[in-house]
Amino acid sequence: MLSMSGAKFVVLEDRGVLAIGGPDRVSFLQGLISNDVAQIGPDRAIYAALLAAQGKYLHDFMLVERDETIWLEAEAARLAELKRRLSLY
Numbered sequence: 001m002l003s004m005s006g007a008k009f010v011v012l013e014d015r016g017v018l019a020i021g022g023p024d025r026v027s028f029l030q031g032l033i034s035n036d037v038a039q040i041g042p043d044r045a046i047y048a049a050l051l052a053a054q055g056k057y058l059h060d061f062m063l064v065e066r067d068e069t070i071w072l073e074a075e076a077a078r079l080a081e082l083k084r085r086l087s088l089y
Contacts, residue, residue, distance in 0.1 A: 059075075
């Protein structure tokens with residue numbers, strides 16, 4: 001276990017992280033994922049999913065916001081596909 005500013009975390013090698021920044025990061029994700037992005041913050045993470053227009057599950061992930069960046073934690077093996085799908089919007 002590693003410690004950083006009092007918080008403890010463990011590096012999970014099968015998980016990866018995408019950083020989503022910019023002034024419209026919240027509104028960008030709000031219409032795309034299954035949870036309320038306004039609920040995240042430096043002390044609160046949320047679980048969400050990216051679904052196809054027909055409601056089919058595509059990806060699931062945890063989100064947290066810190067320093068004006070949303071950190072999206074997801075399955076490392078599928079991270080490039082998730083990034084590609086988000087980039088379509």
